[in-house]
Amino acid sequence: MKVLEKQLIINLKSRFFDLIDTDSGLLSYEQFLQEMLFIVKGFIRADEVTLFNCNEWKHEWFVEASTNEKLKFDIEISPILCEEIRSIFSKVCVLHKPISLAGLENYDLVLQLRRGEQFHGYLAIKGITDCPCPDDLIVEVAKECSNFLHKAQVICNVVFEEKRYKQLFRVTEKFHSSMDMDAVLGEIIYTLKEVYPSFTYYLMLSQDNNSHGDLPIKDLEYDSENITAMQAYVTGTIQLEDSLLEKRSILYAPLKGKQGVYGVLQVIAPNTMTFPKNEVEFITLLANTAGSALENAQLYQQSRRLITDLQLINETSHRLNSNLRLTESINFMAGQIKESFGAEEIGFVLVSEDFEQLKVIKGSTEFFFADESEHYLHFIVERIKRERDSIFIGDLTIDCEPIRFRSLMAVPMVQTGLIIGFVVVLHHNPYRFTFETFKLLQALIHHSTLAFTNSMLREELERLVITDQLTKLHSRNYLNEKIHQSMKEDAYGAYILIDIDDFKKINDTYGHQVGDEVLVQVASILMDNIRDTDVAARWGGEELAIYLPKIQSDVALIIAERLVKKVREQTNPSVTISCGVSFWRKEYSNDTFTKLFKRADNALYIAKETGKNKVVVQENIDINE
Structure with missing residues (x-):
């Protein structure tokens, strides 16, 4: 040259x-x-x-x-x-x-x-x-x-390498400054967009991913299309997949932490026969960093969730052990479950020892008192009776039945080794409850069962104290307490004193056992024809009494006459009753329970003396008597 x-x-x-x-x-x-x-x-x-x-x-x-x-x-x-x-x-x-x-x-x-x-x-x-x-x-x-x-x-x-590793350093700093799962996943996608604008990428996660917005996230599932991704997940190593037909190369990088693999990063390089070698190392480092960050975020969220769960269990146990009534306990538990789990229907059900009898406890949602709940309850009872274990179903199907609620959790209430009932939680969406939610429900019911049992035993004891053993009506003392309370709080009320006519003749003719059966029959008729707020009691012997708070004398007369008619028609052997009715009003400040009873007793005496099988009302109230 x-x-x-x-x-x-x-x-x-x-x-x-x-x-x-x-x-x-x-x-x-x-x-x-x-x-x-x-x-x-x-x-x-x-x-x-x-x-x-x-x-x-x-x-x-x-x-x-x-x-x-x-x-x-x-x-x-x-x-x-x-x-x-x-x-x-x-x-x-x-x-x-x-x-x-x-x-x-x-x-x-x-x-x-x-x-x-x-x-x-x-x-x-x-x-x-x-x-x-x-x-x-x-x-x-x-x-x-x-x-x-x-x-x-x-x-x-x-x-470019300097820029990439600055990006890696930046994203590592961001990862370690955040304990939010969504923030970590979003940062992975942002970094990939910055470094590889022409590539396509997906995060294939092994955990639930229902709350990550519009991020390119897929469920990591084993199928014919995901074999290479599953290999990366199982082995924890980079996997490459080249497609001549689709003219692209795919890299699968496991998102790996110290305790496990949490998903797979899928990176698709277009228009290339083999994945660029100089990109594999960077993506591997990014995936490893992301895996550690995901692990830290998940462990942090798990620890926070555990603390929240323990607080919930502690608060629930504390409240339930504060001598709440059974209904109050059930209402409190239903509120806790609804708020913490997002449940739509919550049922508390008692079962007999042979699982043949069910009783839905008051405080359960209205659904469990409707006919529609029967096939759900039957399904649960059969499963618990057979397996004697909790039930967790993400997508419920029951043969030949239309299913409105797809997610179901049911946890037995066990006391001293005996299943006394179960708690059932429902939601209409499938897979609404996580396994962590199910485990928390089990812990809640385990810690609550003793409190429920104590409440039921305490209320049963109270019921026995205020209940006549034979007729199952309230005791005379309980009736007296309710009348005194009503006369302090209400404006008026009525009192019916009842006597079974010729009861001695029943005993002499049929024997005392039949006499007891007659008493039970009459008591049952009384209970069927009064309100929940009314109080029926055994006054003594064959005498019974009913107190009707906030009832005027004319209405009390109608009720008494209906009772006379029904006792005559429905008892076997047929008996009749006589009723004495009295009432009180707030404006008569000198009126007392003793005077109220005396007026009813006088009216009953008149009814007995004038033919029996009738009602007499003591209408005149003498405040000086």
């Missing part, structure tokens, strides 16, 4: 070197390439310099850069077979007037840019008809262009 030509090449190299200026911020490979083409254009005094490259998938040439800006947008480049032009350049260094190659026929020169095994494309030059440059100088220009592009790629890769 002549001295002048050597000097020209030195000048060209100097121009190229000037481009590599980190202070100018010119660190984009595309910018390097564009500036290089303009330098070459000026060096050889050409009209246009264009760099063509090959798409390995489509076997088509495309314009990678050009000094002619319109070329990229206005001129469609016809496809040229890769093998054909490669074959040509295996024999020549410079191709003059390539009129036989479609798409390159308008160019004067075509040069191959290659540095060893590294291929950079084909430099096509137009408008150098009078170019004084000999072929050996042109070849030297191509060589220096290849060297420059190699160095530019190295520099850009270094800058």
Whole structure:
């Protein structure tokens, strides 16, 4: 090479070197390439310099850069077979007037840019008809262009690697500053978008992922389409999957922590036969960092949830052991379960020892007092009777029955080894309850059963104290207490004193056992014909009494007459009753329980003396009596 030509090449190299200026911020490979083409254009005094490259998938040439800006947008480049032009350049260094190659026929020169095994494309030059440059100088220009592009790629890769690892450092800092699962997952996606804008990616999680907004998240499930993903999840190692048909390569990176694998990061690289090796290491580091962050966030959330669960159990146990009534306990528990679990229907059910009798406890939601609940309860009873264990079903199906509630949890109430009942929780959406929720419900019921049992025993004892053993009516003392309370709090009320006519004759004729049965029959008729707020009691012997709070005398008369009629018609052997009715009003401040009873007793005496089987009302209230 002549001295002048050597000097020209030195000048060209100097121009190229000037481009590599980190202070100018010119660190984009595309910018390097564009500036290089303009330098070459000026060096050889050409009209246009264009760099063509090959798409390995489509076997088509495309314009990678050009000094002619319109070329990229206005001129469609016809496809040229890769093998054909490669074959040509295996024999020549410079191709003059390539009129036989479609798409390159308008160019004067075509040069191959290659540095060893590294291929950079084909430099096509137009408008150098009078170019004084000999072929050996042109070849030297191509060589220096290849060297420059190699160095530019190295520099850009270094800058890109620095940027990526700064991103990795930033995301690591962000991961360690956040204990929120959604924030960690969102940061993974944000980093991938920044580093690989042309890639597609998904987070395939093994945990519930119903609350992560619009993040590209999939459930990690074992099926024919996810075999490679499952291999990455099970083995904890990077897996690669190349698809010639879909012209893409897929990387599966496990999101791995110290205690396990929490999912798989799926990264899809388009238009490539194999996943870029230089990207595998970075994605692996990102996935490992993300896996540790997910583990930390999950452990933190689990610890917070555990603390919340323990607080719930402690608060519930404390409240239930504060001598609440059974209904109050059930209402409190139902509220806790509804608030903590998002349940729609909550039932508390007692069962007999043989599971043949069920009783829904007051405080359960209204659904369990309706007919629709029967097939749910029957299903639960059969399962608990057979398996003697809790039930957790995410998508409930019951043969031949329309199912409104798909999520079901049922936990037996066990006392001293005996199942005394169960608690059932329902929601209409399938898979509404998590397994952690189920375990918490089990713990709640385990800690609450003793309190429920104590409440039931305490109330049963109270009932026995205030209840006549034979008739199951209230005791006389209880009746007296209720009347005294009503006369303090209410404006008026009525009192009915009842006597079974000729009861001694029943005993003498049929025996005392039949006499007791008659007493039970009459007591049952009384209970069936009064309100829940009314009080029926055994006054003594064959005398019974009813107190009707907030009832006027005319209504009390109707009730008493109805009782007389029903006792006569429904008892066997048939008996009759006589009733004495009295009432009180608040305006008579000197009225007392004793006077109220005395008036009813007088009315009953009149009824007995005037034919029995009737009602007499003591209407006159003498406040001085």
